[in-house]
Every structure is written in structure tokens, then in C-alpha cells.
Amino acid sequence: MPKAQETVLEIDLKALKHNFEYIKSKLQKDTKVLAVVKAFAYGSHAETIANYLQDLNVDYFAVAYVSEGIALRNAGITKPILVLHPQAVNFKILIERCLEPSLYNSKVLNEFIAIASEEKQTNYPIHIKFNTGLNRLGFGQNDVEHIISKLKTTNSVIAKSIFSHLAASEDLSEKGFTNQQIKHFKTIAETFSKKIGYQPMLHICNTSGILNYPEAHLNMVRTGIGLYGFGNSKKENNHFNPIATLKSVISQIHSIEKGETVGYNRAYKSDTIVKTATIPIGHADGIGRQYGNGKGYVIINNKPAFIIGNVCMDMIMVDITNIDCNEGDEVIIFGSHPYSASEFSKTAQTISYEIITAISQRIKRVFLT
Ligand SMILES: *Cc1c(COP(=O)(O)O)cnc(C)c1O
Numbered sequence: 001m002p003k004a005q006e007t008v009l010e011i012d013l014k015a016l017k018h019n020f021e022y023i024k025s026k027l028q029k030d031t032k033v034l035a036v037v038k039a040f041a042y043g044s045h046a047e048t049i050a051n052y053l054q055d056l057n058v059d060y061f062a063v064a065y066v067s068e069g070i071a072l073r074n075a076g077i078t079k080p081i082l083v084l085h086p087q088a089v090n091f092k093i094l095i096e097r098c099l100e101p102s103l104y105n106s107k108v109l110n111e112f113i114a115i116a117s118e119e120k121q122t123n124y125p126i127h128i129k130f131n132t133g134l135n136r137l138g139f140g141q142n143d144v145e146h147i148i149s150k151l152k153t154t155n156s157v158i159a160k161s162i163f164s165h166l167a168a169s170e171d172l173s174e175k176g177f178t179n180q181q182i183k184h185f186k187t188i189a190e191t192f193s194k195k196i197g198y199q200p201m202l203h204i205c206n207t208s209g210i211l212n213y214p215e216a217h218l219n220m221v222r223t224g225i226g227l228y229g230f231g232n233s234k235k236e237n238n239h240f241n242p243i244a245t246l247k248s249v250i251s252q253i254h255s256i257e258k259g260e261t262v263g264y265n266r267a268y269k270s271d272t273i274v275k276t277a278t279i280p281i282g283h284a285d286g287i288g289r290q291y292g293n294g295k296g297y298v299i300i301n302n303k304p305a306f307i308i309g310n311v312c313m314d315m316i317m318v319d320i321t322n323i324d325c326n327e328g329d330e331v332i333i334f335g336s337h338p339y340s341a342s343e344f345s346k347t348a349q350t351i352s353y354e355i356i357t358a359i360s361q362r363i364k365r366v367f368l369t
Contacts, residue, residue: 001245001368002366003330004247004248004249004330004331005249006248006249006280006364007246007247007248007249007280007281007285007363007364008246008247008248008363008364008365008366009043009044009244009245009246009247009359009363009364009365009366010244010245010246010247010335010366010367010368011044011045011048011049011243011244011365011366011367011368012241012243012244012245012368013048013052013243013367013368013369014368014369015229015241015242015243016049016052016053016227016228016243017052017056018240018241019226019227019228019229019240019241019243020033020035020053020056020058020227022226022239022240023207023210023221023223023226023227026210026211026214027210027217027221028217031217031218031219031220031221032059032060032201032219032220032221033058033059033060033220033221033223034058034059034060034061034062034082034203034220034221034222034223035049035050035053035058035060035061035062035223035224035227036061036062036063036206036222036223036224036227037049037050037053037061037062037063037068037072037224038062038063038064038065038068038084038224039064039068039357040357040361041227041228042224042225042227042228042353042356042357043244043286043356043357043358043359044228044243044244044356044365045365045367046063046068046071046072046075047071047072047075047077048365048367049227050072050075050077051075051076051077053227054077054078054079058079059079059080059220060079060080060081060082060220061077061079061080061081061082062081062082062083062084062222063081063082063083063084064083064084064085065083065085065086065087065090066083066086066087066090066093066094066097066099067090068083069081069083069094069097069099070093070097070099073097073098073099080100080125081098081099081100082099082100082101082102082127083099083100083101083102084102085102085137086099086101086102086108088107088108088111088112088115091111091112091115091116092115092119095115095116095119095121095124100125100126100127100160101126101127102126102127102128102129102137102163103126103127103128103129104128104129104131104137104138104139105137105138105139106139106143106146106147106150109126109128109147109150110150112126112157113150113154113156113157116154116156116157117154117156121156121157122155122156123155123156123157123158124156124157124158125157125158125160126157126158126159126160127159127160127161127162127163128147128159128161128162128163128192128200129162129163129164129165130162130163130164130185130188131164132164132165132181132182132184132185132188132204133167133177133180133181133184134164134165134166134167136165137165138164138165141184141187141188141191144188144191144192144195145195147192148192148195148196151196152196158198159192159196159200160200160201161200161201161202161203161219161220162188162189162192162200162201162202163202163203163204163222164181164184164185164188164204165204165206166178166181166182166204166205166206166208166209166213167181169205169206169207169208169209169212169213170208170212170232170233172212175212178209178212178213179213181204182204182213182215182216185202185204189202201218201219201220202218202219202220203218203219203220203221203222204216204218205217205218205221205222206221206222206223206224206225207223207224207225207226207227207230207231207232208231208232208233209221210223210226211226211231211232211233211236225352225353226240227243228242228243228244228356229241229242229243229244229340230242230340230341230342230352237337237340237342238337241336242334242335242336242337242340242341242342244334244335244341244356244359245332245334245335245336246281246332246333246334246335246341246359246363247330247331247332247333247335248279248280248281248298248330248331248333249279249280249328249329249330249331250277250278250279250300250320250325250326250327250328250329250331251277251278251279251280251315251327252277252278252327253275253276253277253278253320253325253326253327254275254276254277254278254317255273255274255275256270256273256274256275256276257270257273258270258271258272258273259271261309262276262308262309262317263308263309263310263312263317264309264310264312265310267292267293267309267310268293268308268309268317273321274308274319274321275319275320275321276308276317276318276319276320277300277305277317277318277320277325277331278315278316278317279298279315279316279317279318279331280314280315281314281315281316281333281363282311282312282313282314282315282316283311283312283313284313284314284360284362285314285359285360285362285363286355286358286359286360286363287311287316287333288311288348288358289310289311290348290349290350291307291311291316291347291348292307292308292309292310292311292316293307293308293309293310294306294307294308295307295347295348296344296347296348297318297347298316298318298331298332298333299331299332299333299339300318300320300323300325300329300330300331300332301323301324301325301329303322303323305318305319305320305323305331306318306319318331334355340352341355341356
């Protein structure tokens with residue numbers, strides 16, 4: 001791996017392939033894989049990740065918003081793209097770019113059907129989302145009659161899939177609740193398919209669902225965090241390789257005398273002589289202020305250097321009193337185990353999902369193939 005000369009997010013495409021193959025090894029041969037590439041493919045680089053997975057013959061993609069789907073189409077993605085949370089104001093362009101909406105209540109279902117008919121569509125693929133306990137988006141079981149009767153009045157759209165989302169698939173102490181969600185979804189799916197007279201695809205599992213609930217893989221699984229290298233448990237993390245390494249460099253080293261302070265608001269006051277390194281990454285790059293004042297640490301020459309004082313917009317200062325290092329040396333903020341984003345995020349009481357998606361677009365992405 002090349003030594004960093006500025007702050008970069010290194011993306012290892014071989015690790016992505018490994019993670020994709022590990023997930024596939026958990027599935028039956030005919031279970032389809034949907035890759036979730038919302039939020040810039042969890043902060044990495046959506047266009048590159050999606051193209052790489054398209055070449056590996058992934059079946060489907062999902063994004064959160066229509067604009068993310070358009071970016072993938074512009075980057076040459078031809079596989080189907082599910083838009084998990086589209087807004088009606090974008091339905092026309094969604095159809096123009098052959099994106100497939102998740103529809104989760106009567107309002108958006110009616111609005112979508114109206115626009116699909118206006119646009120003279122027949123059998124436009126839609127995905128009906130059911131709420132089975134997350135209480136975020138989705139129709140309820142009691143809506144099935146109404147959805148079916150609505151769908152029977154039109155040939156503009158066709159239910160390509162029905163799906164739901166698990167609330168606590170990574171949490172084995174919630175197994176009872178998750179099994180209930182799965183059972184509930186299967187009941188809805190059975191009624192729905194019987195009444196509509198054809199069989200839409202069924203899917204409910206995210207990454208932890210795939211790992212912990214093999215009986216719920218159904219026709220397709222939706223994996224996000226796993227592709228990027230996290231298994232949401234100590235045991236499973238060992239099977240995945242984080243694809244992103246956030247690296248930077250030491251810009252300047254300071255010797256701080258006893259009684260001096262470091263950074264804004266003079267938040268760090270030294271009571272002995274300390275050595276600090278200033279690093280060009282800050283809260284505008286995704287390293288929030290909650291990592292400051294001794295919570296988070298970076299790795300310099302294989303040793304932890306704790307962030308001292310407040311995180312600035314474009315810089316952090318770290319304690320290198322006991323580390324042999326020089327200006328220009330490489331700094332790892334997070335990367336492969338044991339210095340993964342998951343471990344880094346724990347120092348600020350958060351999770352891998354948050355830190356990896358927070359890495360600002362101004363940081364250059366570099367790809368390793
Ligand atoms: C984000 C998302 C996923 C991916 O979840 P992971 O835990 O990252 O695998 C799957 N399904 C839906 C509906 C999502 O919003």
C-alpha cells in the first residue's frame with residue numbers, strides 16, 4: 001500500500017470482492033443479492049463500487065433517494081435499482097431513468113400510479129414495503145386488501161417485490177422479536193400473493209439478517225454494511241475485510257510546555273511537557289467533536305495517539321509524547337482490524353455505519369485493485 005502524503009480514503013476493491021463472496025457463500029444458489037449503495041456506498045464511492053459489483057454479477061442495487069439512482073445510471077449502471085425512499089416530486093424523473101420505487105403508503109402508491117399512467121407506462125416495476133415492527137416506513141397488514149384493489153384497477157404498474165425491514169437483526173437478545181417480524185412478513189406475503197394472483201419477489205434480510213436468520217433469506221437479500229467489511233459482531237467481523245482505510249499525515253510536531261494549552265477554547269491544558277502532532281483532518285471531514293478531548297485515537301507507527309483538545313474543522317492534534325515519529329509520517333485513522341472504523345466509532349459511543357458514511361466528499365478516494 002502506498003504511503004499517504006495527504007488525507008485519503010483508500011478503497012480496497014479486493015476486500016469488496018471478498019466480502020461479496022462471503023455473503024454469497026451464506027446463500028442458496030437461487031437467492032438474489034441486492035447491494036445497498038446508498039449514501040455514496042456507505043461513504044466509499046457509489047459509482048466505482050456499483051460498477052465493480054455489477055461486473056461481479058450482483059442482481060440488484062438499492063439507494064435511498066432518486067438523485068443517488070440517477071448518479072448510478074449516469075455512471076453506467078444498467079442493473080435494476082430500487083429507490084428505498086423516493087419522494088413524489090421526483091417520480092417522473094425516476095421513471096425516465098428506469099429506477100424502481102419502494103412505495104410504503106396509500107398516498108405515494110396513488111401518486112405513483114397516477115404519474116405512471118400519465119407517462120403511459122405498462123407493468124412498471126414497483127416494490128411494496130410493509131412495516132412489521134421497525135415503525136419507520138411501510139404499509140400495515142390491514143392495508144393488503146386496499147393495495148390489491150388499487151393494483152387491480154391499473155396495468156400501469158406491477159408489484160415486482162414486497163418487502164420489509166428488520167429492526168434488530170444484529171441483536172441476538174431480540175431473536176424473539178425478529179422471528180415475529182419474519183413470521184408476520186411471511187403471513188402478509190402469502191395473503192398478498194394469493195390475492196394478487198402472481199408471485200412478487202420477497203425480501204426482508206439486511207446484512208445481519210443474512211448472517212443470523214438463514215431461514216429468512218427468501219428470494220433476495222439486501223446487503224450494505226457487510227459489503228463494506230463489517231459483520232456487526234466480534235465473530236462475524238473476522239469474516240469480513242473493511243474496504244476503506246482513512247489515512248493522513250503529520251503536518252507539524254509541537255513541544256508543549258507545562259501550563260500551555262492546545263487548540264480552541266484552550267480545552268487541553270498540559271501539566272507536564274507533551275509532544276503533539278497536528279493532522280489535516282477535522283470535523284468538516286467527518287471526525288466529529290465527540291472524538292475530541294481524549295476519546296478517539298489515531299494510529300502512528302502502530303501506536304495509539306489520542307486526540308487532545310477540541311477537534312477543529314480541518315485539523316486534530318494528537319498526543320505523540322511516547323511515539324517515535326516525524327513530520328510527514330503516515331497516520332491511520334481507521335482501516336483493517338484491529339484498527340477498524342467499528343473500533344474507532346466505539347470511542348465516541350457510535351457505530352461503524354455512522355463514521356464511514358460521515359467521511360466528507362472533499363477527501364480524495366483512492367482505489368486499490
Ligand atoms: C440501509 C438498508 C439496508 C442495508 O442494511 P445493512 O445493515 O447495511 O446491511 C437494507 N434494507 C433497507 C431497507 C435499508 O434501508
